[in-house]
Amino acid sequence: MAATVEQIERKTLGKVRPHQTQNEGLVFEKSAAGKRGYKLPPLDVPEVDAKAALGPAYRVEKAGLPELSEIEIIRHFTRLSTWNYAIDLGMYPLGSCTMKYNPRVNEYVARIEGLADAHPYRPESLAQGVLEVIDLLQRCLIEITGMDTITLQPAAGAHGEFTGILLVRAWHESRGNARRKIIIPDSAHGTNPATAAICGYQVENLKSNAQGGIDLEALERQVDEDTAALMLTNPSTLGVFENEIHKIADILHAKGALLYMDGANMNALVGKVRPGDFGVDVMHLNLHKTFSTPHGGGGPGSGPVACKKFLEPFLPTPVLVKKDGELHWEYNRPQTVGRVRAFYGNTGMFIRALAYILANGPDGLRQTTEDAVLNANYIRKNLEDLYELPYKTPSMHEVVFSDKRQAAKGVKTGDIAKRLIDYGFHPYTVSFPLIVHGALMIEPTESESLEELDLFIEAMRSIAKEVEESPDLVKSAPHSTRVSRLDEVQAARKPVLRWRHENK
């Protein structure tokens, strides 16, 4: 049943990536002296000698900027924009990233004049509307997580981790001892140990058990009076739910340590279970993952931190409080860890996330979670005969295969990912989590239809067949892009901008 690249490409890409736009030259190559993208009216003021007026600030040499007409500039950049891959173009199966669709209603709401124009220095009495939005989002997220309180300040997931561990540290310090170490499982996202280290903690590694979960006995041996916290991703980066999470919490609490949950994978839990109910003390959320605000490309993220009541005194300032029916920012909080971001956080993301939550409602959010888990398991079932599944534990919102069978033919996970580009899909996450050698980490999210999932499965099955029949074709992929295999380290510093004819 394996389809050829051409058949699948026709169905997924169509005319989206026409080959003629791939030969687009550099803007400098298109330049012709004297061309202009603008026209000024005739001079109607006395002419001045710029060189004399500016003195040494006058630039003698030409800046060497490209000279083009307006339509040439528009066409150049529009053509370049068609080379971008985007969630609005096709499936984006990057595991751990929850690349879900950003509903247009979010964008509509974020552009409502009173919200879009609200200035952070506007007096509180005139900003009650946007403060209501922030307050309502806080209450929704507290309800979803089962925690007691929250800050929306952190600008991303990693920044949320940093803020959360600052809370942990401040709480321990308030009891007389900051403690020295944080335990982190070997399946953790790289930002977890980085966070612990930057907050001044020693990182202690905890090995996962054969099911990909926490080994309770090993944890019990490792936790002591010097342990500040365990940082745990749940479901883990293997897509596995820690079903003994309440016991993990008990082991930590018995020694006075706290349970931090990396909540980047909440897309598998929203509406089904609440971290606050299974013993988590503090956690972050990624609004740009779970709650559908735009994601990637360096745009603004948002990583709220929710925690239990006992951590509330340490929250970053200002904290939103309601007094006499009006919302105010409260600054005077003696035990605060301080401000972690300018103003109040990325407000545009709050508006989008709230729009998403309200548009779905409780039943819709639960359905979303169920569909995300169903989609991941549909992919798992349809690929597990061709790709090695290192952990047999049931999958939540993502599935992790390994390239073991393909590696026997000399084809690695990175090669398969690059071949996927030829089939019109963004690659999955390559070589992560680190505990799976040659990992293929796939997270379809709930956004994908059955038809799109089937196309993806067809592409992956077709590639597995290619690995058997013509491994070199896969090892030299992608074949349909402007440039092919770049030096992945050098490419960021020495970009290769010119079309290489030998690729076609």
Ligand SMILES: *Cc1c(COP(=O)(O)O)cnc(C)c1O
């Ligand atoms: C994405 C992610 C993070 C980091 O979030 P950013 O917003 O990229 O800083 C942390 N942990 C896990 C498990 C993640 O998937």
